[in-house]
Amino acid sequence: MRLNQNILLLGKKVALVPYTSEHVPRYHEWMKSEELQRLTASEPLTLEQEYAMQHSWREDADKCTFIVLDAEKWQAQPAATEESCMVGDVNLFLTDRGDPSLGEIEVMIAEPSCRGKGFGTEAVLMMLSYGGCEHCLPGGDAQTDDE
Secondary structure, three states: OHHHOOOOEEOOOEEEEEOOHHHHHHHHHHOOOHHHHHHHOOOOOOHHHHHHHHHHHHHOOOEEEEEEEEHHHHHHOOOOOHHHHEEEEEEEEEOOOOOOOOEEEEEEEOOHHHOOOOHHHHHHHHHHHHHHOOOOOOOOOOOOOOO
């Protein structure tokens, strides 16, 4: 989704940045993991296919993807690249073209050492806030499965 192409969302634990071609090599390495493939219901892709997927997601009007960065690491090291601070991704999918206020959020914390630290929780809450403020979801209403 081009809507978020110039957006940076900064939380206490994570920073969310748009998924760009610079992130693809690291993302591709993560997705070689059989565990992550199983947990995300994903098929292995070639690096070229991963670049094509990133491009299609960027152009798709019903998908919004951010890469999740370790905010502390990213801010503490001025020369740190986004790629070196990547811990996962968070996605918003619009699920009903007839009702663009309906969506689904998925989060993946791919780096095992970063799991259980609240990164996924904060990334989901930030995406809910971003999507719920009509940036992605017209109507701006966020709801969980528990509601």
